[in-house]
Amino acid sequence: MAELIIETTNLTRNYGDICALKPLDLQVPEGEWLTVMGHSGSGKSTLMNLVGGLDRPSAGSLQVGGKDLLAFTEDGLARFRREFVGIIFQQHHLVPYLTAVENVMLAQYFHSVPDEAEARSSLERVGLGHRLKNRPGELSGGEQQRVCIARAIINSPKLLLGDEPTGNLDQKSTLMVMELLKELRAEEKFTVIMVTHNQEVAAWGDRTIYLNDGMLVREESRLKVAEV
Amino acid sequence: MNRRRWLLHIILRALAHRRGRTILLLAVLAMASSLATALGIVSSSMEKRVAEEVRKYGANLIVLPALARLDVGSGGLNFGVVSEPAYLLQRQVESALEQSGLKAERSFHLTGALHYKDADLMVEGVNFSDIRRLFPWWQLKGNWPTASGEIVVGNDLATQMKLKPGDTMELVGKAQKMRLRVSGTVSSGGEEDGLLFLALPELQQAIGLEGQISLVRLMVTAGGDSLKKSASALQLLLPAAKVSEVRQTARTSEGLLAKVKLLMLMVTAVVLISAGSSVAGTMSTTVLERSKEIGLMKAVGGTRWEVMLIFCGEAAMLGIVGGVAGYIFGVVVAQFITKTVFSASAEFIPWFVFVSLGVSLFLALLGSIGPMISVFKLDPVRSLRGE
Numbered sequence: 178m179a180e181l182i183i184e185t186t187n188l189t190r191n192y193g194d195i196c197a198l199k200p201l202d203l204q205v206p207e208g209e210w211l212t213v214m215g216h217s218g219s220g221k222s223t224l225m226n227l228v229g230g231l232d233r234p235s236a237g238s239l240q241v242g243g244k245d246l247l248a249f250t251e252d253g254l255a256r257f258r259r260e261f262v263g264i265i266f267q268q269h270h271l272v273p274y275l276t277a278v279e280n281v282m283l284a285q286y287f288h289s290v291p292d293e294a295e296a297r298s299s300l301e302r303v304g305l306g307h308r309l310k311n312r313p314g315e316l317s318g319g320e321q322q323r324v325c326i327a328r329a330i331i332n333s334p335k336l337l338l339g340d341e342p343t344g345n346l347d348q349k350s351t352l353m354v355m356e357l358l359k360e361l362r363a364e365e366k367f368t369v370i371m372v373t374h375n376q377e378v379a380a381w382g383d384r385t386i387y388l389n390d391g392m393l394v395r396e397e398s399r400l401k402v403a404e405v
Numbered sequence: 406m407n408r409r410r411w412l413l414h415i416i417l418r419a420l421a422h423r424r425g426r427t428i429l430l431l432a433v434l435a436m437a438s439s440l441a442t443a444l445g446i447v448s449s450s451m452e453k454r455v456a457e458e459v460r461k462y463g464a465n466l467i468v469l470p471a472l473a474r475l476d477v478g479s480g481g482l483n484f485g486v487v488s489e490p491a492y493l494l495q496r497q498v499e500s501a502l503e504q505s506g507l508k509a510e511r512s513f514h515l516t517g518a519l520h521y522k523d524a525d526l527m528v529e530g531v532n533f534s535d536i537r538r539l540f541p542w543w544q545l546k547g548n549w550p551t552a553s554g555e556i557v558v559g560n561d562l563a564t565q566m567k568l569k570p571g572d573t574m575e576l577v578g579k580a581q582k583m584r585l586r587v588s589g590t591v592s593s594g595g596e597e598d599g600l601l602f603l604a605l606p607e608l609q610q611a612i613g614l615e616g617q618i619s620l621v622r623l624m625v626t627a628g629g630d631s632l633k634k635s636a637s638a639l640q641l642l643l644p645a646a647k648v649s650e651v652r653q654t655a656r657t658s659e660g661l662l663a664k665v666k667l668l669m670l671m672v673t674a675v676v677l678i679s680a681g682s683s684v685a686g687t688m689s690t691t692v693l694e695r696s697k698e699i700g701l702m703k704a705v706g707g708t709r710w711e712v713m714l715i716f717c718g719e720a721a722m723l724g725i726v727g728g729v730a731g732y733i734f735g736v737v738v739a740q741f742i743t744k745t746v747f748s749a750s751a752e753f754i755p756w757f758v759f760v761s762l763g764v765s766l767f768l769a770l771l772g773s774i775g776p777m778i779s780v781f782k783l784d785p786v787r788s789l790r791g792e
Contacts, residue, residue: 231785258706264705272698273698286415288706290408291408
């Protein structure tokens with residue numbers, strides 16, 4: 178059995194009186210594609226932010242890649258993110274005044290040294306070799322998402338997090354993005370945790386967990402989700 | 406691309422992207438720094454101009470020998486004070502001036518009496534080139550002495566004695582008799598009009614006071630060390646003398662300069678405070694608008710310091726460009742002010758570019774402190790959600 182990349186015990190996140198994530202025990206083996214489903218406010222994004230080191234739990238333990246995230250300082254968490262995690266956002270979050278290739282280089286800058294050739298090749302891998310010098314405003318939603326993917330994988334992360342990455346895309350673009358992620362995962366062997374509302378997107382994963390009101394209510398393997 | 410070049414690249418991109426706001430901030434910074442530059446240059450030019458004006462009034466410090474005083478009286482009667490002439494050693498004064506490091510124009514004088522026909526004439530021994538430099542307003546008829554044995558006579562004395570340029574006089578001193586030629590008559594509008602002037606060494610020899618003087622006139626440049634300080638320093642080195650300020654002109658010019666400088670400083674301070682507030686307000690709005698961008702930078706692995714460095718870099722870039730523009734504009738404004746007010750050109754002071762840069766950078770960074778703290782504290786999750 179593969180080693181665990183994520184292991185949580187009683188992982189909890191409260192925002193004041195609101196409990197966004199109730200004590201959760203979760204294990205994710207290295208290389209797995211885990212889909213997190215649930216209604217709005219079910220705690221999906223909270224879980225993703227916690228395992229990505231973007232947020233801190235209120236209680237419980239959280240080990241990612243063998244590292245105890247609770248022990249990190251804020252800047253320590255930032256360094257963890259750039260070394261270990263790639264994030265794909267639903268709203269792409271590209272810097273508007275930088276070109277596609279520069280947006281990818283931004284992640285390189287925070288990681289180590291910006292390398293334009295490497296950033297170009299990353300964009301070529303996601304099929305955007307012809308849009309290198311275009312700014313986000315000149316790209317379609319699907320293209321922007323592919324820039325976001327190129328940026329997420331540029332530093333060879335061990336963990337790729339997708340927060341509803343296809344939420345703003347049409348069916349064609351969704352399919353294109355999912356196929357791309359599948360290919361990249363096969364090449365890079367990273368673990369994927371993807372939050373989605375979409376059952377079809379969930380079917381691309383190895384396992385799906387369902388959250389409701391901050392609690393893990395169900396867990397299904399790939400075959401079962403595919404049947405749904 | 407190395408990290409520094411990349412940092413510069415994204416700073417320039419960010420500034421170019423918000424062109425309108427960048428221009429507004431640059432204008433504010435350039436205006437504030439140009440004002441500081443212009444007022445600085447005007448102040449410096451004014452100081453020199455006033456110093457030049459003060460020069461026209463002549464000496465502002467005088468050194469006199471401390472008089473030998475003797476109270477005359479007997480029993481309960483007091484007949485007053487008898488003082489006898491006292492002198493200073495010229496060599497001693499020269500050495501004291503050298504030691505004090507005082508920057509001053511100087512002229513040595515020796516006053517004495519020479520007998521002419523049936524009368525004693527008041528005579529002053531001077532160095533004529535010093536006199537011409539220190540008292541440029543003296544009006545001369547004839548020529549200044551160029552050879553030994555030549556003298557200049559005060560206008561009143563010349564009239565009284567019916568002397569004119571070209572006449573010769575036979576004067577008798579305690580030690581020597583001299584035959585002198587009048588090269589010119591002079592008018593200062595003061596007591597000098599009743600005196601006769603001859604070369605200092607010649608008078609020293611005639612009255613047997615070689616190497617001695619009775620008065621030193623100094624013209625210390627106003628705006629340098631204050632006169633009072635200069636006088637005290639020199640007094641310490643010359644205990645046998647009395648160093649005094651010729652107060653009226655010097656004090657007034659120094660006082661006026663100080664007041665004008667204070668006024669300029671206050672105006673500059675007010676403008677700098679308003680400019681600082683304006684920069685702070687604009688930078689705060691910019692940071693607020695860019696909170697998602699900041700959140701993204703942190704989410705992809707930028708530490709708080711690394712992200713803040715980008716924003717500080719933007720502020721510094723604005724400060725540098727604003728400072729250079731402010732210097733150029735400030736020089737033009739200073740020229741305009743000095744031409745209009747003083748009818749003179751402002752001096753070119755290249756190092757004021759650093760003052761302008763300093764002011765602009767200080768304002769840009771000071772105005773950015775608040776926004777930078779926000780950048781530092783910003784939570785990536787909340788900012789990406791647009792909260």
